[in-house]
Amino acid sequence: METIRYANEKTAVKKKMIRLTMAQALLKFLDNQYIEVDGKERKFIKGMFGIFGHGNATGLAEALERQESDITLIQGKNEQGMVHTATAYAKQKNRLEIYACTTSIGPGALNMVTAAGTATVNRIPVLLLPSDNFATRQPDPVLQQIEDSSDYTMSATDSFKAVSKYWDRIVRPEQLMTAALNAMRVLTDPVDTGAVTLALPQDVQAEAYDYPLEFFRKRVHLFERRTPSEVALDRAVELIKSKKKPFLIAGGGVHYSLATKELKQFAESFQIPVGETQAGKSAIAWNHPMNMGGVGANGSKASNVLAKDADLIIAVGTRLTDFSTASKVAFQNPDVEFVSINVSSLDAMKMESQMLVSDAKVALTLLEQQLKKENYKAAHDEKELESLKEAWDNEVDRLFNLKSEEGLEQSQVIGELNKFIDEKDIITCAAGSLPGDLLKLWRSTHPKTYHMEYGFSTMGYEVQAALGIKMAEPEREAYALQGDGGYLMLHSELVTSLQENKKINIILFDNHGFQCIHGLQVGQGSEGFGNEFRYREKETNQLSGNYMEMDFAAHARSLGAKGYTANTVEELRDALTKAKQDTISTLIHVKTLPSKVPGYESWWRLGVAEVSNSKTVQNAFENMEDKLNQARKY
Numbered sequence: 001m002e003t004i005r006y007a008n009e010k011t012a013v014k015k016k017m018i019r020l021t022m023a024q025a026l027l028k029f030l031d032n033q034y035i036e037v038d039g040k041e042r043k044f045i046k047g048m049f050g051i052f053g054h055g056n057a058t059g060l061a062e063a064l065e066r067q068e069s070d071i072t073l074i075q076g077k078n079e080q081g082m083v084h085t086a087t088a089y090a091k092q093k094n095r096l097e098i099y100a101c102t103t104s105i106g107p108g109a110l111n112m113v114t115a116a117g118t119a120t121v122n123r124i125p126v127l128l129l130p131s132d133n134f135a136t137r138q139p140d141p142v143l144q145q146i147e148d149s150s151d152y153t154m155s156a157t158d159s160f161k162a163v164s165k166y167w168d169r170i171v172r173p174e175q176l177m178t179a180a181l182n183a184m185r186v187l188t189d190p191v192d193t194g195a196v197t198l199a200l201p202q203d204v205q206a207e208a209y210d211y212p213l214e215f216f217r218k219r220v221h222l223f224e225r226r227t228p229s230e231v232a233l234d235r236a237v238e239l240i241k242s243k244k245k246p247f248l249i250a251g252g253g254v255h256y257s258l259a260t261k262e263l264k265q266f267a268e269s270f271q272i273p274v275g276e277t278q279a280g281k282s283a284i285a286w287n288h289p290m291n292m293g294g295v296g297a298n299g300s301k302a303s304n305v306l307a308k309d310a311d312l313i314i315a316v317g318t319r320l321t322d323f324s325t326a327s328k329v330a331f332q333n334p335d336v337e338f339v340s341i342n343v344s345s346l347d348a349m350k351m352e353s354q355m356l357v358s359d360a361k362v363a364l365t366l367l368e369q370q371l372k373k374e375n376y377k378a379a380h381d382e383k384e385l386e387s388l389k390e391a392w393d394n395e396v397d398r399l400f401n402l403k404s405e406e407g408l409e410q411s412q413v414i415g416e417l418n419k420f421i422d423e424k425d426i427i428t429c430a431a432g433s434l435p436g437d438l439l440k441l442w443r444s445t446h447p448k449t450y451h452m453e454y455g456f457s458t459m460g461y462e463v464q465a466a467l468g469i470k471m472a473e474p475e476r477e478a479y480a481l482q483g484d485g486g487y488l489m490l491h492s493e494l495v496t497s498l499q500e501n502k503k504i505n506i507i508l509f510d511n512h513g514f515q516c517i518h519g520l521q522v523g524q525g526s527e528g529f530g531n532e533f534r535y536r537e538k539e540t541n542q543l544s545g546n547y548m549e550m551d552f553a554a555h556a557r558s559l560g561a562k563g564y565t566a567n568t569v570e571e572l573r574d575a576l577t578k579a580k581q582d583t584i585s586t587l588i589h590v591k592t593l594p595s596k597v598p599g600y601e602s603w604w605r606l607g608v609a610e611v612s613n614s615k616t617v618q619n620a621f622e623n624m625e626d627k628l629n630q631a632r633k634y
Contacts, residue, residue: 016213022173023056023063023205026129026198028216029180031069035096035188037223038258044188044221045127046089046097047072049082053104054143055131059205060102071100074500078492079103081464083115085493086126088428088461088468090119092451094256096223097472098187100127105202106144109156114458117163120194122252122279122455125187128164128197132157135171135201142202157199165194171201173209188221190256190359191344225257226343228358228366236339236356237370243312243337244379246272247303249295249324252279253317253342259361260284260447263316266364270371271378272314273385275303277324278435278454280317282444289385293392294439296324301395301600302388308332308601313351315340317360320350323454327605328632351632396441399597408569410434410509410595414441416569417479417507420576425477426451426469430461432483433516433595434509440597448473460490466504467497477505477580484510484533487552497585498560505579506556506587512547515594524608525617556587565589603627 020028033044050073052061064073076082079101086099103109109130119126133145133155141147148154161167166186168179183196228236240246254263260283267274267290274284275295284291293300295307307313307330315338318324325331328351340353341363348355356363400415414437421427423445429435430453444450451469453461466480487508497504518531535545553563562582564575572590579586605628608621 017210018213018216019208019210021059021063021206021208022170022176023059023200024067025173025176025209025211025215026180027060027063027067027069027071029176030100030127031071032216032218033184034218034220035223036220037096041220042096043070044097045071046099047074048100048102049074049076049086050102051076051079051082051104051108052102053108053131055105055108055202056102056129056200056205057104059131059200059202060129062206074099074496076101076493077495078490079108079111080115080460081490081492082496083112083126083128084118084458084461084464084490085468085471085496087115087119087122087124088451088453088465089472090124090126091122091453092426092448092469092472094258094448095125095190095193098125098127100129102129103131104144105131105133105142106146106156110159113159113163116160116195116197118453118456118458118461120163120165122453123193125193126195127183127187128160128195130157130160130197130199131205132169132199132201134203136203155199157197160195160197160199163195164197165192166196167199168197169199169201170204173204173207177211177215184219184221188223190223190226225359225362226357227362228356232354232356232358233363233366233370236354236367237374239337239339239354240312240314240367240371241374241376245306245310245333246270246312246314246378247306247310248272248274249277249313249315249318249320250274250280250283251277251316251318251324253360254280254283255317255448257317257343257360259317259364262361262364262368264288266368269368270376271380271382273303273306273380275299275307276439277318278439278452281439281442281452282447282450285445286443287445289389292385292389296326296330297599297602297604298323298436298439299326299330299600299602300392300440302392304330304601305388311335311337313338315342315351315353316364317342319347319455321455322605325351326602327627329603329627329630331632332630352634396443399441402596404593406593408567408572408590408592410437410511410592411441411597412569413507413509413572413590413592414438416572417481417576418443420573421477421479424449425479426473427479427481428452428462428465428469429481430454430465431457431459431486431516432514433519434481434483436516437595437597438481440600459486462486463491463504463506464493466506467493467500467502470497470502470504471500474502477503479505479507481507482509483515484508484512484550484552485514494556494561494585494587495559502585503583504585506585508552508587508589509592510550510552510589511592511594519594520606523620524606525612525614525620552589553587560584562586563589567591605631
């Protein structure tokens with residue numbers, strides 16, 4: 001029971017105190033955190049995912065069970081999975097609402113590490129509350145405790161340090177106050193956000209302390225739009241004015257800044273073509289005349305041809321990773337220079353850019369105002385832009401209608417799905433050959449309808465992400481596009497979607513294994529090794545036997561979902577129609593052939609063996625060396 005008392009009874013100043021366990025205090029604090037953006041206030045922490053075990057079963061669980069709060073518990077089925085769901089929720093909400101996640105000690109905690117990396121690499125806020133060893137050490141070593149003979153303070157939760165933006169261990173209940181405030185500082189930071197880990201020893205969770213009542217007051221964290229310095233803005237304007245063929249790259253920061261309208265207006269005002277990254281896709285409609293499609297290693301021919309010839313790259317809210325830059329080969333004009341608009345100086349300086357450290361919405365608005373005063377206009381040939389876009393649209397249509405007597409083509413299935421779903425429905429994906437095909441082929445009309453995790457490209461994100469998306473956007477259909485390999489790795493929160501009555505749709509592309517990596521191997525001289533789901537042959541002792549056959553639709557049905565199988569276009573259309581009519585989560589098992597979508601004027605660097613007894617591998621190494629001669633060195 002909460003007990004309110006006064007501190008310093010003998011002094012003139014009296015402070016109200018409330019006696020709570022550390023876990024109760026943490027919950028009470030989290031329940032009163034808000035964020036404000038552009039004058040609009042919203043509750044920041046919407047709930048908590050949890051899997052209980054020794055460590056949190058009698059700590060945080062007791063607080064959640066007994067205390068009155070708006071923080072609802074969602075029961076996770078896999079610790080990594082529930083963090084992926086929380087991450088997808090925050091991503092879909094443009095980082096303005098989040099979920100926390102609590103686990104037991106040991107393996108329960110460690111299962112969250114991969115998902116912590118996913119959140120941090122993608123700069124998505126998520127609060128992780130793994131339990132920890134007893135701070136008192138009285139029952140040492142406790143069940144699941146890791147003992148380091150050289151450092152006894154080391155525990156499983158130390159593993160989170162490398163993948164967290166803020167990490168703390170609370171070994172006294174009063175430490176919660178500074179730790180919680182620091183956690184909120186990072187979680188609401190537009191630059192240095194990601195996974196925040198507060199390790200909670202299981203005894204300390206249950207220990208009581210007299211907390212100042214004012215610690216639990218309502219806090220509104222301001223999302224501030226950073227404005228560029230006048231000097232940086234002037235330099236960017238002068239550089240843009242000096243260039244004739246600029247090319248825009250739209251990254252995820254466009255979405256998080258809520259700057260999709262400003263990006264579109266900027267491109268239209270100066271007739272600058274736009275290429276999209278995986279995180280930036282859907283910022284501008286696919287059929288907008290300035291949208292040339294994805295850029296880089298998995299980009300469209302239109303974007304990659306323009307990027308190759310551009311004398312200026314204007315990067316907006318992107319980390320300029322190896323996929324977006326085609327391992328630094330994409331930009332071949334000897335006079336090319338870069339302007340990078342980003343809230344993070346770490347990202348803004350990449351490719352030796354003219355840095356415009358700023359909120360994207362603010363920077364695009366100010367740049368447009370200044371460039372209009374200078375009567376600036378790009379010198380692109382309008383007919384060339386039209387021709388490139390038309391040719392690319394025709395190529396996408398060709399791939400959507402690609403047919404084979406051997407079975408369904410992956411691009412064909414993508415095309416059928418793209419034509420079927422509503423414009424405001426949302427797809428999610430993360431790994432395998434699908435992200436590359438989707439960046440090239442998927443036609444997004446509205447912002448935030450394309451949800452790709454490609455910072456960490458985490459196999460197993462997809463099903464879990466679909467649940468997070470559905471929680472964030474309950475009025476829309478959420479579709480997880482996933483290969484059979486990724487589904488086998490992680491699909492646990494499908495059960496949670498049923499438990500919470502949050503319908504998701506899984507489109508499972510079954511191509512007998514990890515065909516994306518199989519294709520990479522073959523492309524670099526290998527015959528393919530260890531990536532297809534085949535039986536082991538006794539004669540060769542290799543995984544080179546017949547393909548393994550699995551009934552994924554039956555598996556989904558065994559969990560309580562609806563399951564359908566599609567081996568033809570007609571069966572796929574019928575399954576999609578039935579799935580849309582269903583009121584519970586569905587899985588459509590689609591047998592597909594490995595992707596035949598080619599690369600377009602692009603490259604992605606792999607480490608190829610410098611010495612090999614295979615002539616094809618030797619040739620691949622020589623080709624890599626040739627490409628490296630075209631690449632920027634830093």
